[in-house]
Amino acid sequence: MQESNPLVTSAEIPVLEKRILVIEDENVFAKAVAKRLQRAGYRIEIAGDLKTASVKFRSSSPDLVLLDMRLPDGSGLDFLSDLRNKYQSGVAVLVMSAYGELEDAVAAMKLGASDYLKKPVDLEELLLNVEKVLDKDELTRKLTYSAKREQHAVEEVAFLGECPAIQSIREQVGRIAQLSQSPDMIPPTILILGETGTGKDVIARLLHANSARSHKPFVHVDCASLPKDLIESELFGHEKGAFTDAHVTRTGLIEAAEDGTLFLDEIGELPINLQSKLLAVLERRTIRRVGTTQERPVAAWIIAASNRDLETLSEKGEFRSDLYYRLNVLSITMPSLQDRDGDIILLTRYFAGQTAKRYGLPAVRLSKEAEEALCNYNWPGNIREMKHLIERAVLLSGGGQIDASMLSLVNKNTSAADNGSLEDMTLSEAELSLIRQALERTGHNVSRAARELGITRMALRYRIKKYNL
Numbered sequence: 001m002q003e004s005n006p007l008v009t010s011a012e013i014p015v016l017e018k019r020i021l022v023i024e025d026e027n028v029f030a031k032a033v034a035k036r037l038q039r040a041g042y043r044i045e046i047a048g049d050l051k052t053a054s055v056k057f058r059s060s061s062p063d064l065v066l067l068d069m070r071l072p073d074g075s076g077l078d079f080l081s082d083l084r085n086k087y088q089s090g091v092a093v094l095v096m097s098a099y100g101e102l103e104d105a106v107a108a109m110k111l112g113a114s115d116y117l118k119k120p121v122d123l124e125e126l127l128l129n130v131e132k133v134l135d136k137d138e139l140t141r142k143l144t145y146s147a148k149r150e151q152h153a154v155e156e157v158a159f160l161g162e163c164p165a166i167q168s169i170r171e172q173v174g175r176i177a178q179l180s181q182s183p184d185m186i187p188p189t190i191l192i193l194g195e196t197g198t199g200k201d202v203i204a205r206l207l208h209a210n211s212a213r214s215h216k217p218f219v220h221v222d223c224a225s226l227p228k229d230l231i232e233s234e235l236f237g238h239e240k241g242a243f244t245d246a247h248v249t250r251t252g253l254i255e256a257a258e259d260g261t262l263f264l265d266e267i268g269e270l271p272i273n274l275q276s277k278l279l280a281v282l283e284r285r286t287i288r289r290v291g292t293t294q295e296r297p298v299a300a301w302i303i304a305a306s307n308r309d310l311e312t313l314s315e316k317g318e319f320r321s322d323l324y325y326r327l328n329v330l331s332i333t334m335p336s337l338q339d340r341d342g343d344i345i346l347l348t349r350y351f352a353g354q355t356a357k358r359y360g361l362p363a364v365r366l367s368k369e370a371e372e373a374l375c376n377y378n379w380p381g382n383i384r385e386m387k388h389l390i391e392r393a394v395l396l397s398g399g400g401q402i403d404a405s406m407l408s409l410v411n412k413n414t415s416a417a418d419n420g421s422l423e424d425m426t427l428s429e430a431e432l433s434l435i436r437q438a439l440e441r442t443g444h445n446v447s448r449a450a451r452e453l454g455i456t457r458m459a460l461r462y463r464i465k466k467y468n469l
Contacts, residue, residue, distance in 0.1 A: 018134055018248070019043045021062040023053045023079065024096070025071050033066065036123045037130065041247045049073045054082070062091060064134055066126075067113075069097045069104045077104060080111045092137040094129060096121060131240065135249055159199075159206055160350055161343040165335040172332055173203065177210035180301065183259075187211065189282065191327045192305040194334030196443035197384030200305040201265060203332060208261040213301060216260030221253050224269040224447065232274060233290055242291025254287055257300035267327065268308035268319060275320040282326050307443055337379040337386065344375050347383065351390040352402065362399030369404040377409045381444040408468075432467050435460070439469065 020037055024030040025048045034044040045060050047053035049072045057065070065083070069076040076095065083089045095116035097105040105116040114133045117126065159170065180187035190207060192200040201220065208218045226234050233243075237252030254262055264270075270278065281287055282302065286295040304327045313319035337344065345366075352364040366374070379385060393406045434453065442448040450460040463469075 017041060017043045018064065019045070019060055019062040020064045020066060020130070021045045021047065021053065021057055021060060022066045023047045023050075023071065023076065024066070024068045025049060026068075032123065033121075033126065036127060040127055040130075042130075050079050053079055057083075057087070057089075064130065064137070065091055065093045066130075067093055067095050067108075069095065069108070075104070077107055077111065080108055080113060084112055092133050094133050131249055135251065138251075159202060160346055161340060162346065163335075163340045163342045165339065166343065169203070169332055169334070173206055173210065176207060176330060180207075180211035180213070183212040186285075186299060187301050188329040189327055190303045190329070191310075191331045192303065192334065193310075193331060194305075194307065195336050195382055196307045196445050197382030198334035198336060199383050200307075200334055201263065203334065204261070204263040204265075204303045204305065207303060208263075208301075211261070211301065213260050217257055218261050218263065219253055219257040219300075220263045220265060222265045224266040228271070231271065232277070235274070236277065236287055237289040239289050239291035242289070249289075252287070252289065254281065254298060254300065255289075255296060259299040260301070262300040262302050264302065264304040266306060267304040268306040268310055268313060272318070272320065275323045279320065279323045279326060282323075307445070337382040341375065344379075344386075345371055347386060348374055348390050351387050352394050355391045355394040356399055359395065361394065364394050364397065364399055365401050367401055367403050370402050370407060373404040373407055373409045380440045385444065431463065435463055435467065435469065439464075 018041075020042050022030055022033055022037075022044060024033065024046070027048065030046050030048070034046055037044050045056045045062065047056050051073060053071075067076045067080060071079075080093060080095075083091060083093065090112070093108070093113040095105055095108045095113045096119055097108075097116055098119040105113075108116060114137065115129060117129060159166075159173075161167075176187070176190065190204075192203050194200050204220075205218065208214060221235070233250065233252070235252050235254055237250050237255055240247065240249045264278075281298055284295075285298050287298050288295055310319050310324045310328075314321035314324045337347075348366065348371075352366065356362065356364045389407065389409075390402075393402045396406050397403075435449070438449040438452045439446075442452065446460055446464070447457055450457045453460065
């Protein structure tokens with residue numbers, strides 16, 4: 001089992017000004033277009049012929065090319081052909097063609113133009129088409145990149161384990177996969193529960209990979225890391241002008257999943273005010289972007305995961321009970337690594353082999369003492385902790401044998417300091433005890449542990465480093 005990176009980031013860099021290259025020999029019209037697009041927040045370059053266009057394209061690297069078909073020194077088709085073949089560029093191209101040049105427009109579409117407009121062009125219509133093409137191009141690039149990353153990640157994921165709990169989960173995954181073999185049917189919502197680091201994201205990816213949607217997008221949303229002031233926009237998208245910084249229309253992560261799979265990781269961290277909106281998505285299978293009343297269909301298979309007890313949270317009023325019941329149609333509970341004694345050596349050997357291979361090191365073996373230490377450790381961080389610990393040990397060993405001394409394993413729950421007694425403890429020992437207990441209670445979730453301790457995340461990270469935790 002391998003920790004995977006999210007495929008579509010749920011916290012992205014703010015939208016920067018898009019650059020547009022206008023290739024048009026009618027100077028008055030070109031300036032009018034530039035002025036309207038600049039008012040809309042775009043950076044504009046103008047070229048009146050192919051030679052100038054080639055120079056400006058290489059220097060400005062535009063996000064979109066507005067291309068006229070008839071230019072003083074050649075055809076726009078020649079420039080488009082150069083873009084695709086000579087410059088190997090997939091930049092979005094919006095063609096402008098006059099009456100009687102329909103054949104040229106068709107030829108441009110075959111060369112990969114995004115769309116075409118007939119002259120004379122209305123500037124407001126032009127602006128709408130520019131926004132549509134740029135929005136579609138951004139989404140296509142994200143999903144293409146995500147699909148490649150996901151294919152690579154699924155190939156590397158190994159759901160290892162022979163203990164009864166893992167065999168039971170493997171059977172559950174198989175049964176659910178049978179329910180999702182029809183591409184026209186939306187499978188039931190799945191809720192994956194378990195401590196941090198137990199491999200909930202791996203199960204979500206396996207479910208996707210074994211379904212009829214395996215070739216469709218897999219969008220991983222980490223609800224805990226979404227910026228609080230942008231979380232609604234990130235999930236549901238927004239229309240241009242919906243709020244102060246909404247300079248362009250943006251597709252949300254739910255909509256970006258299209259007819260693939262949407263994985264809502266750490267769903268228990270979703271603010272209560274957005275839980276009702278997510279419930280409406282699950283119930284009606286539609287979504288509304290921020291700033292519009294238009295509803296769009298949602299065809300994605302939704303899988304959620306949490307390391308928190310959602311039932312208890314719903315009883316306390318911290319999580320909507322109706323959303324919990326709607327998510328909990330079918331559930332899978334991941335066992336902690338401490339409950340998988342028979343799998344510990346199997347997993348450590350696998351991670352050791354993978355790490356050695358990744359760094360080009362000789363084959364690695366674990367000493368008998370090292371294996372005993374691994375089996376006797378309580379693994380508060382579960383598989384995620386194991387993976388990082390074994391990677392560190394392999395790098396320290398340089399290949400060859402890993403001894404127990406390289407693992408630096410100490411069961412935190414065996415010391416007097418961790419049993420809650422403050423007698424005969426120094427201030428540092430008391431601080432260390434409180435930090436260890438908070439980390440164990442939260443499954444080594446640094447953000448949650450910091451909140452429990454009443455300190456900042458940065459302050460906690462400093463102490464974790466200080467005490468070599």
